[in-house]
Amino acid sequence: MGAIYRREIGAFFSSSIAYIFLAVFYIFAGLFFTLDNIAVGSTDLSGVFSTLFFISIFLIPILTMRLFSEEKKQRTEQGLLTAPVSLTGIVLGKYFAALTVFTTAVSIIFIYGFILSLYGTVAWMTVLSNYLAILLVGSAFIAIGLFVSSLTENQLVAAIGGIVCLGILFLIDIVASFVKIDWLQNILYDLSFYTRYYEFTCGIFNLSSVLFYISTAILFNFFTVRVFEKRRWS
């Protein structure tokens, strides 16, 4: 796992992907920081955090698209799968590499917080709770993106497929609001990534949401392992 993690981190930064990801992420985060905080003189970072959710829907699939599809295309997966490492180790190595880059991106929020603290009082506990929330959302999204990447050998398909999947997860709320059957509507609201995230941005720390995101991450990493398992046995 360690070897794969280090290689992927290296590959992120030796290719342009990490730079493009970080640059685009910072552009949008900075834009909304300016609009929501600097322009109106507010120290409440919740607005920035809720836009980070949307940015992530589009950017995380870009981050994860090549992780497995490129291995398949270049036939390098044969080297990984015949090396004395477990499938879980391979998947988690790549997963944590992507999560590291994402964490780097999101940590910009502390700089924003620092800037704001020069002019007013920042509710640091809320910022921390928001920070944790976006990391949890990211860890679930990355697992989903990684899973989509393992299904194809085309980076573009992996990226678009990932954006579509994450988009559908976001749209669950809208679908739910149209469903008139109570129990079904409740289930859909419970599955909503955005509602749970929105709670965090309002300053509510809900443990069940934490578990929800972590379970999603574990589930999709498990699916990715199964994809390789299945390919080997077919």
Added chain:
Amino acid sequence: MIEVRNLTKHYGDKKAVNDISFTVNDGEILGFLGPNGAGKSTTMNMLTGYISSTSGQALINGVDILEDPIKAKSYIGYLPEIPPLYVDMTVYSYLNFMFDLKKCKLPRRSHLKDVMTLCKVIDVKDRLIRNLSKGYKQRVGLAQALINNPPVLILDEPTVGLDPKQIIEIRTLIKRLGKNHTVILSSHILSEIQAVCDRVIIINHGVVAADDTATNLSDKVSTDHRIIARIDGPKAEVLQAIRTIDGLKYVRADMEREKNIYDFEIEAEPGIDIRRDINQITREHGWDILMLKTMEMTLEDIFLKITMGEGIRQDDLR
């Protein structure tokens, strides 16, 4: 040591490998010979744990590749048909990655240096793999397989894409490695297998067609009795004269290579060397031999020959 028992792989209805069994002893170099699509790569992929077998068993040093894959894989160095190279890495950083991936406990710097020297890639160690020629890429692939000094080496067509000089180098290297490694290598070139391997398994349509030592195989496929002779003399007379040779099977003169000079395809009964007889005839008639060579056998010829008269699963070959 590698033990393979009744290994079978189905892709849907297609049987890619059907009930293969063989054993490779320590320090032996085994050659897999077979045409493209015979099941060589599939067998190797099963041995290395890349794909699973439908049924049967493969033991690497006594460890079942499906039951304890991580342990079994740690005994194997594998060079797949297409070397698994990350083209965005330099040779050194790639080998360094493989060193970590294989959890190698040997001293890092000296081991990597040894492997790179052995495979002659040390002078390109700081270049991106993307920019290397096919020969170098193949050697980096081999270097990757040698990392952690595994007791078993499985090499899938290691000389494909190399120039003749490099082919000889790689063959010499494999022979040297064979002294303290168990090696399986595949090829569809008979002469290559003959040059390197102690033992040969011929595989066709997913079954073992023959399993024999290289020397025995060479005797069986010796082509001294099938020759092509370019003789400068009147075609009809030459044909007639050659037909008088004892043990002749057939003679043909189809190709006019130079003006009024034909290539004669001559085949005698197996085991009869007729080169001297041909010389004799030309001398008597005052003709000149401009060229005399034995005919190369095609793989199909070899399969037929190996299996003919011995009844080794000849039905399976069809």
